[in-house]
Amino acid sequence: MSSPECIPSFEDIDIRDLSYQINDKVILQHVNFNLSKGDVLEIRGKSGAGKSTLANILAKRLPYDGQILISGTELQQISKKAYNARMLYLPQKPLIIESTLLDNILMGMPYQAERMEQALFCSLLQDVIECMPDGLQTLVSAKSLSSGETQRVCLCRAVYHARDILIFDEMLSAVDSDAKREIAARLCKFSKETNRIMICISHDEFFHEYATQTLNLKKVIV
Numbered sequence: 001m002s003s004p005e006c007i008p009s010f011e012d013i014d015i016r017d018l019s020y021q022i023n024d025k026v027i028l029q030h031v032n033f034n035l036s037k038g039d040v041l042e043i044r045g046k047s048g049a050g051k052s053t054l055a056n057i058l059a060k061r062l063p064y065d066g067q068i069l070i071s072g073t074e075l076q077q078i079s080k081k082a083y084n085a086r087m088l089y090l091p092q093k094p095l096i097i098e099s100t101l102l103d104n105i106l107m108g109m110p111y112q113a114e115r116m117e118q119a120l121f122c123s124l125l126q127d128v129i130e131c132m133p134d135g136l137q138t139l140v141s142a143k144s145l146s147s148g149e150t151q152r153v154c155l156c157r158a159v160y161h162a163r164d165i166l167i168f169d170e171m172l173s174a175v176d177s178d179a180k181r182e183i184a185a186r187l188c189k190f191s192k193e194t195n196r197i198m199i200c201i202s203h204d205e206f207f208h209e210y211a212t213q214t215l216n217l218k219k220v221i222v
């Protein structure tokens, strides 16, 4: 079958009997869930339970057994390019480029004031920018930002580039509790109001009150 170059309309994600193993080690087994526009899924589970593996699979970065249906089309039949136009994945260790804060948010996209305002609001990045000598024009690198600042910059970038499907792997793990609570609230509100699907891997409670579904992953014992 040919790979569609675009997904004409986006409605839901249907995960059916998803399993994954590597070198005979079973990491995920019989995972099922269905998400519609406006849903927020929190993925929980102990370290090593397979959360990042599942995020990588949903981001089309790993093979799998079972089905992932994106608005009824099997993910394997959708080209990477077409899927990336709909899906944004923020990994556990996100990337900072050696350039200005602004470049780190835009990453080549044109500047739009309203979009930027929304992204800064959701990521609470304004507080960080106000402490920088040249605001958004401040030069940064992976070494010059703290882990929490790095996460907020990358989250701001993710909201600025927002797609229909947002996958966040522990993107607030290094942020302090007060900021984390506020960012989780703003981010979930944004995702629901703009009819996206948000998938958040998190070790703490901050997404729980806004999540429409919770998936508890347990280490597979064979």
Ligand SMILES: Nc1ncnc2c1ncn2[C@@H]1O[C@H](COP(=O)(O)OP(=O)(O)OP(=O)(O)O)[C@@H](O)[C@H]1O
Binding pocket: 022, 025, 027, 045, 046, 047, 048, 049, 050, 051, 052, 053, 054
């Ligand atoms: N390429 C690989 N080769 C072998 N084992 C792997 C590979 N990738 C992941 N694993 C194993 O799969 C299991 C799940 O890993 P994963 O990174 O998905 O866990 P996690 O739930 O995200 O954990 P954490 O909360 O620590 O981030 C772990 O036991 C890990 O060692």
Ligand SMILES: [Mg+2]
Binding pocket: 051, 052, 053, 092, 169
């Ligand atoms: Mg992980």
